[in-house]
Amino acid sequence: MAILExxxxxxxxxxxxxxxxxxxxxxxxxxxxxxxxxxxGNLNYVFKIRxxxxxxxxxxxxxxxxxKVVGESWPLTLKRxxxxxxxxxxxxxxxxxxxxxxYATDENLAITIMEDxxxxxxxxxxxxxxxxYPKLSGDIGEYLAxxxxxxxxxxxHPFEKKALAVEFSNPELCKITEDLIFTxxxxxxxxxxxxxxxxxxxxxxxxxxxxxxxxxxxxxxxVTEAEALLHGDLHSGSIFASETETKxxxxxxxxxxxxxxxxxxxxGNLVFQVIVREGExxxxxxxxxxxxxxxxxxxxxxxxxxxxxxxxxxxxxxKEAYFQKIFxxxxxxxxxxxxxxxxxxxxxxxxxxxxxxxxxxxxxKTALATGTALILKRNEMTxxxxxxxxxxxx
Amino acid sequence: MAILExxxxxxxxxxxxxxxxxxxxxxxxxxxxxxxxxxxGNLNYVFKIRxxxxxxxxxxxxxxxxxKVVGESWPLTLKRxxxxxxxxxxxxxxxxxxxxxxYATDENLAITIMEDxxxxxxxxxxxxxxxxYPKLSGDIGEYLAxxxxxxxxxxxHPFEKKALAVEFSNPELCKITEDLIFTxxxxxxxxxxxxxxxxxxxxxxxxxxxxxxxxxxxxxxxVTEAEALLHGDLHSGSIFASETETKxxxxxxxxxxxxxxxxxxxxGNLVFQVIVREGExxxxxxxxxxxxxxxxxxxxxxxxxxxxxxxxxxxxxxKEAYFQKIFxxxxxxxxxxxxxxxxxxxxxxxxxxxxxxxxxxxxxKTALATGTALILKRNEMTxxxxxxxxxxxx
Numbered sequence: 001m002a003i004l005e006x007x008x009x010x011x012x013x014x015x016x017x018x019x020x021x022x023x024x025x026x027x028x029x030x031x032x033x034x035x036x037x038x039x040x041g042n043l044n045y046v047f048k049i050r051x052x053x054x055x056x057x058x059x060x061x062x063x064x065x066x067x068k069v070v071g072e073s074w075p076l077t078l079k080r081x082x083x084x085x086x087x088x089x090x091x092x093x094x095x096x097x098x099x100x101x102x103y104a105t106d107e108n109l110a111i112t113i114m115e116d117x118x119x120x121x122x123x124x125x126x127x128x129x130x131x132x133y134p135k136l137s138g139d140i141g142e143y144l145a146x147x148x149x150x151x152x153x154x155x156x157h158p159f160e161k162k163a164l165a166v167e168f169s170n171p172e173l174c175k176i177t178e179d180l181i182f183t184x185x186x187x188x189x190x191x192x193x194x195x196x197x198x199x200x201x202x203x204x205x206x207x208x209x210x211x212x213x214x215x216x217x218x219x220x221x222x223v224t225e226a227e228a229l230l231h232g233d234l235h236s237g238s239i240f241a242s243e244t245e246t247k248x249x250x251x252x253x254x255x256x257x258x259x260x261x262x263x264x265x266x267x268g269n270l271v272f273q274v275i276v277r278e279g280e281x282x283x284x285x286x287x288x289x290x291x292x293x294x295x296x297x298x299x300x301x302x303x304x305x306x307x308x309x310x311x312x313x314x315x316x317x318x319k320e321a322y323f324q325k326i327f328x329x330x331x332x333x334x335x336x337x338x339x340x341x342x343x344x345x346x347x348x349x350x351x352x353x354x355x356x357x358x359x360x361x362x363x364x365k366t367a368l369a370t371g372t373a374l375i376l377k378r379n380e381m382t383x384x385x386x387x388x389x390x391x392x393x394x
Numbered sequence: 395m396a397i398l399e400x401x402x403x404x405x406x407x408x409x410x411x412x413x414x415x416x417x418x419x420x421x422x423x424x425x426x427x428x429x430x431x432x433x434x435g436n437l438n439y440v441f442k443i444r445x446x447x448x449x450x451x452x453x454x455x456x457x458x459x460x461x462k463v464v465g466e467s468w469p470l471t472l473k474r475x476x477x478x479x480x481x482x483x484x485x486x487x488x489x490x491x492x493x494x495x496x497y498a499t500d501e502n503l504a505i506t507i508m509e510d511x512x513x514x515x516x517x518x519x520x521x522x523x524x525x526x527y528p529k530l531s532g533d534i535g536e537y538l539a540x541x542x543x544x545x546x547x548x549x550x551h552p553f554e555k556k557a558l559a560v561e562f563s564n565p566e567l568c569k570i571t572e573d574l575i576f577t578x579x580x581x582x583x584x585x586x587x588x589x590x591x592x593x594x595x596x597x598x599x600x601x602x603x604x605x606x607x608x609x610x611x612x613x614x615x616x617v618t619e620a621e622a623l624l625h626g627d628l629h630s631g632s633i634f635a636s637e638t639e640t641k642x643x644x645x646x647x648x649x650x651x652x653x654x655x656x657x658x659x660x661x662g663n664l665v666f667q668v669i670v671r672e673g674e675x676x677x678x679x680x681x682x683x684x685x686x687x688x689x690x691x692x693x694x695x696x697x698x699x700x701x702x703x704x705x706x707x708x709x710x711x712x713k714e715a716y717f718q719k720i721f722x723x724x725x726x727x728x729x730x731x732x733x734x735x736x737x738x739x740x741x742x743x744x745x746x747x748x749x750x751x752x753x754x755x756x757x758x759k760t761a762l763a764t765g766t767a768l769i770l771k772r773n774e775m776t777x778x779x780x781x782x783x784x785x786x787x788x
Contacts (some may be wrong), residue, residue: 015738153614153617158572159569163565169560171553172553176553183706209710209711210711212706213706213712215706216706217715218710219706223547223555224547226618261769311578312607312609315603317603317607318611324527
């Protein structure tokens with residue numbers, strides 16, 4: 001029986017994954033293929049299938065009905081596979097060159113079948129290894145501007161926007177963010193995870209009521225402000241890169257949220273590289289931060305002028321106010337990401353990978369201080385150059 | 395054939411409306427009843443059915459599949475009947491004494507069958523006739539605090555809040571508000587409707603870029619900020635009142651939006667009475683405005699302290715910041731309502747009913763100036779007393 005005809009979930013094997021892409025004529029029935037499961041097994045299966053003759057590579061990604069984090073397993077909606085597939089397709093309408101091609105999706109099986117990108121490297125890994133990725137910030141700036149503008153009230157008829165907001169309602173994955181980024185790190189919560197040497201600094205955060213007040217406001221923005229269809233998890237581990245290409249993957253956290261969240265997550269993760277790099281290599285990352293914002297705001301500005309359907313778009317000062325709000329949100333969300341990835345659940349290898357204990361603790365303290373400052377100063381800062389100067393000095 | 399079994403829409407008649415309430419055993423089969431259609435025929439049929447023996451009154455409200463405004467008719471979703479019925483039931487969980495009892499609803503027929511409230515008067519009509527309604531502001535303050543708190547992220551698990559936000563997605567009726575309150579009055583749009591004597595003042599609005607900038611921000615808040623399940627159209631025509639009772643009706647515009655919108659619409663409509671009344675009667679309305687905010691904020695504050703599920707609720711300063719945001723939004727939305735009801739589509743009898751032309755034009759100019767000031771000063775004002783002082787002086 002054909003796999004899709006069963007119309008129900010079953011975990012794929014290497015064999016049935018191959019059968020599936022052949023049933024769908026993505027690879028010809030007669031082709032000689034290899035198949036390898038390359039996922040980390042925590043959230044998804046990822047099958048890499050290769051047509052030996054043509055060299056065509058295909059990825060079959062299947063969501064697992066649970067998540068494994070720190071050894072534990074908890075149930076997790078399969079709907080996230082549909083969200084991910086639909087977000088890839090929706091964002092692909094606006095930036096086809098910056099996301100993987102989707103060949104097929106199936107809700108029952110919770111799968112997305114897409115272009116194999118394994119000639120590229122996960123940007124986080126590459127950056128840790130000292131890569132420069134000259135196209136990274138320009139491409140991500142473009143990705144951010146086009147996907148966020150095109151799914152916002154600035155570009156869509158209100159019926160279409162509200163239909164998308166319903167389609168991408170994503171409570172379970174949003175809750176992970178609400179807890180792990182916006183709540184737990186600011187309280188003495190058992191999901192937190194940090195070295196004993198950091199306890200003083202962490203308790204300092206918990207006692208910093210000004211910081212917690214601002215974190216509360218940022219969380220409120222995250223849970224109430226449906227500005228655009230976000231990627232929702234745009235850290236450097238969700239980006240494939242090379243010297244010449246950039247592809248954004250894994251939008252399973254996609255939902256309608258505040259525009260600054262996607263930008264802030266990306267920039268926050270670049271800040272880890274600012275902290276761990278020195279000299280010219282640090283400058284490359286600072287330039288990426290500056291360029292991401294500049295490309296984002298310049299492309300968004302052009303789209304605003306040329307394509308906005310909002311009658312108020314031409315009112316003097318509105319664009320500037322809109323941009324300043326995004327800028328301020330961006331810094332705040334970047335600050336939350338810096339804190340969360342340092343002391344909350346789910347760390348980053350940029351910091352945890354530092355072998356020397358003293359250096360690692362020092363880098364983590366810098367990450368916490370930088371995150372705190374970005375959150376507290378986000379409304380005072382008005383230009384990306386100020387942020388760059390601040391990052392250079394700290 | 396029983397009406398409900400047909401499972402499809404058909405316009406009720408006085409006869410089938412009676413048949414329906416008997417099928418549903420809301421009134422016994424054997425009862426002698428009278429039935430009268432009392433709607434205005436623009437948006438809904440409203441059948442008033444009375445059991446002659448017991449005196450029990452029942453309202454059958456049925457949505458029409460179109461709206462008639464200024465002679466024209468355009469198609470309008472029947473889903474609004476479901477939204478209205480579900481909003482009455484949801485808000486009724488928190489303020490059962492302040493909304494009509496719902497006996498039955500049916501999605502196919504687009505009907506809500508509810509308590510007859512015709513012993514009460516529409517508050518707008520009563521206020522225009524000089525009624526004091528001593529319970530009005532206390533009841534509405536309570537209604538606002540309890541419905542808005544209880545449907546917000548402060549009170550609900552995020553899964554429940556997001557499921558409600560999807561259930562109450564209401565694009566068509568929101569678009570009416572987006573156009574008629576937030577957009578058209580600020581542009582030279584053909585839906586606008588005002589006397590030639592107002593043209594100078596109206597062109598003044600259209601040329602006031604500061605005002606249009608602030609209107610743009612308020613519109614953005616309306617279309618993006620899913621803070622709580624709003625009534626969505628809480629003007630004094632959506633409230634039944636007497637000396638001893640208050641009931642909020644007609645929540646067909648219900649959706650997840652900014653909390654200040656409901657409060658602002660109600661207060662804005664009271665401001666019309668401030669403008670047209672003199673002496674002691676004016677003071678009564680000013681007191682209602684002050685008391686609405688004070689009861690709202692004091693009940694919300696108690697709920698916040700005792701029932702909030704948000705871990706940040708106890709962080710010093712968060713409640714104050716949250717309230718200030720609501721206060722500022724409230725003034726801005728009240729200002730938009732004042733302008734819209736004066737020069738946009740769908741006026742209010744408070745102003746249009748003034749027979750003397752000079753007095754009417756003067757009152758309308760005051761409404762425009764007051765609306766403009768509330769929008770522009772909303773971030774400077776921090777206490778309801780300032781608003782009262784401002785209203786007394788203008």
